Amino acid sequence: MQNKSENVELLDKPQSNCGVVGIHGSAEAAKLAYFSLYALQHRGQESAGVVSSDGNRLYRHAGMGLVSDVFADPNLPEKLPGTIAIGHNRYSTTGATRLSNAQPLLVKSKDGLMAISHNGNFVNARAIRQDLEKQGAIFQTTSDTEVVLHLLARSKYPNMLERLREATTILKGAFSLVVMTRDAIYASRDPHGFRPMCLGKKRKTNIVVSESCALDLLDAKYLRDVEPGEIVVLDKDGMHSHPLEERPQRHACIFEFVYFSRPDSRIFHENVDRARRRLGKNLALEDDFDDTDADIVISVPDSSNTAAVGYSRRSGIKFELGLIRNHYIGRTFIQPGQGQRDFKTRVKFNTVKGVLKGRKVVVVDDSIVRGTTLRQLIGMIRKAGAKEVHVRISSPPITSPCYYGMDFPTKDELIANQMSIDEIRAYIGADSLRYLSVDGLLKAVPHEHGGYCTACFSGKYPILPEKIKSKYDLEN
Amino acid sequence: MQNKSENVELLDKPQSNCGVVGIHGSAEAAKLAYFSLYALQHRGQESAGVVSSDGNRLYRHAGMGLVSDVFADPNLPEKLPGTIAIGHNRYSTTGATRLSNAQPLLVKSKDGLMAISHNGNFVNARAIRQDLEKQGAIFQTTSDTEVVLHLLARSKYPNMLERLREATTILKGAFSLVVMTRDAIYASRDPHGFRPMCLGKKRKTNIVVSESCALDLLDAKYLRDVEPGEIVVLDKDGMHSHPLEERPQRHACIFEFVYFSRPDSRIFHENVDRARRRLGKNLALEDDFDDTDADIVISVPDSSNTAAVGYSRRSGIKFELGLIRNHYIGRTFIQPGQGQRDFKTRVKFNTVKGVLKGRKVVVVDDSIVRGTTLRQLIGMIRKAGAKEVHVRISSPPITSPCYYGMDFPTKDELIANQMSIDEIRAYIGADSLRYLSVDGLLKAVPHEHGGYCTACFSGKYPILPEKIKSKYDLEN
Amino acid sequence: MQNKSENVELLDKPQSNCGVVGIHGSAEAAKLAYFSLYALQHRGQESAGVVSSDGNRLYRHAGMGLVSDVFADPNLPEKLPGTIAIGHNRYSTTGATRLSNAQPLLVKSKDGLMAISHNGNFVNARAIRQDLEKQGAIFQTTSDTEVVLHLLARSKYPNMLERLREATTILKGAFSLVVMTRDAIYASRDPHGFRPMCLGKKRKTNIVVSESCALDLLDAKYLRDVEPGEIVVLDKDGMHSHPLEERPQRHACIFEFVYFSRPDSRIFHENVDRARRRLGKNLALEDDFDDTDADIVISVPDSSNTAAVGYSRRSGIKFELGLIRNHYIGRTFIQPGQGQRDFKTRVKFNTVKGVLKGRKVVVVDDSIVRGTTLRQLIGMIRKAGAKEVHVRISSPPITSPCYYGMDFPTKDELIANQMSIDEIRAYIGADSLRYLSVDGLLKAVPHEHGGYCTACFSGKYPILPEKIKSKYDLEN
């Protein structure tokens, strides 16, 4: 009898990095930050935290687990006083050592206390880190985020805005950062604009969040995106924009539309739901399937629901609810003993036999990483009596790693990197398999505000990590 | 700043009572019971528990919270040894005093230890309880279930089967019971068959569960329902049926099809999904709406998804995903301060603006109890830009309390008991409102295996609580 | 590497059963009960609990662990409202099954809610329990205390006082009981008066507690003992005595003076400290040792301190602090790997080398049960350089089990039952060993208020368990 607990969230999907939030000018700042983290929970379930400021001191609470676990104490808002707060939830990356990585980080420098929340990934963090270490800096976390704090603390510039501009010029890669001092919040998005971040307002409270769905929960008004390369300062005088002088070339992460962001969010100047619907439509357009070839379209809930509806609409094949997802399972469970490999999948999904039995089924999923979960789902769908199972993926094959904040398995574990499409089809046990083309992907999203990073599908990297040298290093 | 924690599960729906499970003949009996509770989590989120037997002693673990919380310890299976186990999860009813109500209950009587799990409600429990108290019995819980144990312990019959038959003859009302001794499990369903319960098998392991979806998770075979009035004994020689001699008249709870059961379960000889689909279709048939009157149909996820798909299919109005449900919220959250009444609804649901804006929307919901949540949802849908909002309910107005295991508010709080349909429409802020008729409801479910209880919609009670005298009382 | 946690409290001493408290007439009743449990913590460390009454409902909080663990929540008093409260802390006896035994027990009977706290042991509980079970009663705990509640609930008498009198007539053995209803507390001590219990007063608040040290902590006045066979009712009109009609023959547990009670308590009409001092003096008087035979007297702290001071005073041998006790160890610790048997002793005690080196040492201990801890202590004392080690025990050899509430190991494990005194001396590694005589023991305590039970030393049992038949049984 083997009783290992397994994390049920670790399904076969890329992992997002984090959600960030900053609240300025509310008597309930910490509470609003905490509510925002609820709305951003899908961006990271490993840890959550809030740092608040009463204009004098900074107060921190952070811990491992879901927002509801970390902030279970109803007295918590009293413990995080003040009118300014930032928050963070994160998804884990494997940390070799036991240095604590929960954010926001809170440190003391010559100018006093400062805290930071970060979503993204710096491609030259390791190089800068080594430079800093050579100069005697010490690191208490394994997270790249700490590098930012070191750069801010070492900067010769007299004020935080210039320091942050300097730091974000030295750092290359993807970042949506929220930095807090005693009296202000600095929101900074990288010049490529990989990760989303937007501004909102509720009466006199100014807000910055990763996705607009958090503004909805706060009943706040969505104002606009923080633009690529822009720093926005939230202080007692309001919000102040400090754009990059040179015009940045945007490379928004297109996978945010495919999977990461919540469908009710607006990112990169578009509603996620609308883009995701078009992914499904374009998938149907590229396909040769219609209602004479299949009886029903089902989605892998909940992430593929919208694309499946889009596919159904365009193909004319009826949309059905053939898989039920169990939302009560918590974060870990005890494994059954007898090597039932698909148990993890079955505890999360069940088939609706009345819907599937005797049917030719199109299954729409948003992406395939290793293929293990999909293979098990198809087995379950067949067992429920489906006559045929045709898989349609609303994005292209993932063949290349992401250096900008998505957490894939290694290249060798990416199934599309190891097998042909027909081999994948055979592995997952489908009667047919089609992916959306990169072209179909790009047609689903708006282009008037800038371009997209498609590196995971195309291998075309906006910033090549290996070419990057540490600017900081050169300067010294 | 008010920081009260509120239970977010307490949305405006009737509450189911419980899920039960019994496992006989597996080296992993407690584990299988625990997995079954996962699958039955929708039937009760307040507490969970398992009692196991190694043929000699009985072992109990139970606690407040979700199955994943109560059974978080990976060593738990070792603490619940043996090849027999029963389990339970329950929904709370308000208990005036602090007697512990978590099940399974475990007690010692003259014949040794016995444990019990119960789904349902006895209409004459209070009368029997008073009789027992008069005779000197003491009660350690406020739950009706303890009454069963007293009746079993006091019975003059020499064996458990006859005792259980006697007890279930004295007790009137709804029950799906699982009783465990050192070496056997006794599954008993009331003669009216109000609540579901079915049998399954996995190799040499015999299983009884509230709903068949638990068998799917265990990868076990569904055999058949435990029939109304039947007692099934699971022991080392297999499963033994002991039907009621007189033919019982079935009154299966039709609300199980409307809302309680999981769509992937088979209850009362029918797949829930199929019945629920027909509810939506019949709702459309009774309606005068088609795609010229409305642009889209959306459901209140997840419980109304299937009915909404059925409505869409028959009305020809497109099915869309206009509301997103947040599944990460945990069981409690800290309330915002400024009297935002709809916060509890907003933390659970968000609107998809791109879908709703400028549209005439049909919202399908399965039922209305107080109407508060629906009123807030409609406000949110309008705020997202919907042009018109038409509400369609896939069951008739709830006008009467349930004495058989559903937990409604009091009669005065049932909106359909206090207002006309047009007044309800005005209260929830809809442009139009229609309910399914009782006739349309009954047409959606099969009748060859017996009738249904429709008391909450029709006021026609199969057993009138006030008329029932305690048979036990008369005998003494 | 073996990491088993071991309970460090389980030193080689008999275990007391419990402490009880009742508070009537204070706006802070639950708090005062909780403080009393602090003062009575030495009587039981396994669980703690309080039940309060606001005159209408009863409220319960109980849990495993020390008082400070169970009542860690500062909001707890608000959760236990009312002006009446009873409390309990208990020492574990091994429970075969997982029925919950934390007290006070709270049940509902025909006359409403009642709660009970119990210190002692009924010798005929099993027989009565079987009678009750034959009549159909069910038991939810393995504790004898539940039997009292059944007897109270079944009684034909109309009021609680008569019922309690009846129940305590049926029950034989040792008990200091506190029973609570909505509006009153009933304190009852068995006719033999085995266990202590006394009354106190603080302004308008009436109090009953196991030992007077709890009154000191409450800053309350000690009034008098609850007498053997007496029931005292605490209600809104004050305290009312209901003595037994026939004069009871007292058999107070003399081991309360030897070890159980706190030295600052007054029990059985005597200060524990004074009696314990005389035990040490009498031990010296019976001995042939003086300051030419030994250099120093040390105690095994803290329980033997007082007797050691008494011994020192009479023998003329200097009292020294040769053993230091570590009070921070908590309830469990992880064992070292390499079979260091004496680690559990070393984590609790350390030797003071400067005191012991080169000295002839008299070690005073209050009792020997298995002898394992003392053997290890003597090894440590020798290792610290003691020239000779002479052990003096301030009570006679324990040869017989206790049926009245002390928790010994089985008879076979009692070292004095298996070995001669010289064999014990050899086993523990002492140069000489002497016990106090039964005569010397009895001379140390007052006799004007009644006799003592010395069964564990003498085998003379005031009530022979095997002879007792259940009066209740006969009556029916």
Added chain:
Amino acid sequence: MQNKSENVELLDKPQSNCGVVGIHGSAEAAKLAYFSLYALQHRGQESAGVVSSDGNRLYRHAGMGLVSDVFADPNLPEKLPGTIAIGHNRYSTTGATRLSNAQPLLVKSKDGLMAISHNGNFVNARAIRQDLEKQGAIFQTTSDTEVVLHLLARSKYPNMLERLREATTILKGAFSLVVMTRDAIYASRDPHGFRPMCLGKKRKTNIVVSESCALDLLDAKYLRDVEPGEIVVLDKDGMHSHPLEERPQRHACIFEFVYFSRPDSRIFHENVDRARRRLGKNLALEDDFDDTDADIVISVPDSSNTAAVGYSRRSGIKFELGLIRNHYIGRTFIQPGQGQRDFKTRVKFNTVKGVLKGRKVVVVDDSIVRGTTLRQLIGMIRKAGAKEVHVRISSPPITSPCYYGMDFPTKDELIANQMSIDEIRAYIGADSLRYLSVDGLLKAVPHEHGGYCTACFSGKYPILPEKIKSKYDLEN
């Protein structure tokens, strides 16, 4: 009803800073470190932690609370693998901000991971910290200890020994440091030797600990003190001494003998117990009291026991146990409502009436800080019937703050700084009050190995904090 929880440990005593331990060369290194922390628990109860190394990675576990709380998980040793470990427990100093201060600290620098445990206080830490911050360093804790890590990381020296020598030359004040890298431990004691630290050995395992009592618990052999100014390296080749070139002038903290260290430890080349006994003897010698002036001597347990025995021996007045200490109280308790100021004292101590009643009592205590606890104790002793109460303090009046690791209240709160001795006597309510003289204090301790710091009594500071400039600062 006010329910504030109060920390019961915060009695009116100076607070020690910390205990440290290092273990090299044991398969159970983390376990041995954890056991050592048990033995050193008296040096700090706020937090505990261990960092281990398997030669490759470092593993950390630390948390708030007692050692038994922080290390409750029996699987913990598996989570801290390796043959090298260091540990720490600390007493809190008030931290203005919420930066985490639990030790050992673990950081990554250019040379890899390193961890540190620290007992003591740097007088120039703030100056160095400001210098480091000016150069851009950031701090994640408010503890001085982090400064050491920064100095080590920034050092130009190629190896840890030289870096540590450099750092400890820059840093001024009191420190007993244990630094760990992947493969070695570096133990460093400041040139004044304020705080104790000693070396031990158990088979092939080399050990460094704050006090020798930890070696006893490990069954290890005490070798010798780490000498003032010495660095001892523990690595795979054994232990290597690196003394300071210039001969340091020792200023061992004499308060370690008075109160901090455990009586069974050997520090500064003397058994604590023996020195403490002489403090009591010298106190009696300076006094004019004998057995005609007082009936009994009692101590404030447990810290004053040894001095009281010494006083009793020399004065001829009988030693008695007049105060009982409750050791089960846990770390916090809920306060009673009605402003009972002495409740905190009463929950910790109770009087033994039989001992005190009608007696002239000498109370020996080791020190007076604010005087509040002693004032309450004297009130309790009088209430218990003492005829006269004479207070004798086994150290001189504390008039000056400590800059070397003791945590006093501010100068204004030191009662001996605000009142004359007779005023103190009146405030605490004693019939007479005498302190030991500084001369009597110094006569109680050995002088052949160096001198002592008596600053808190004499105001003579070995290092004047205000004169110290940061050497580091000068160099840059």
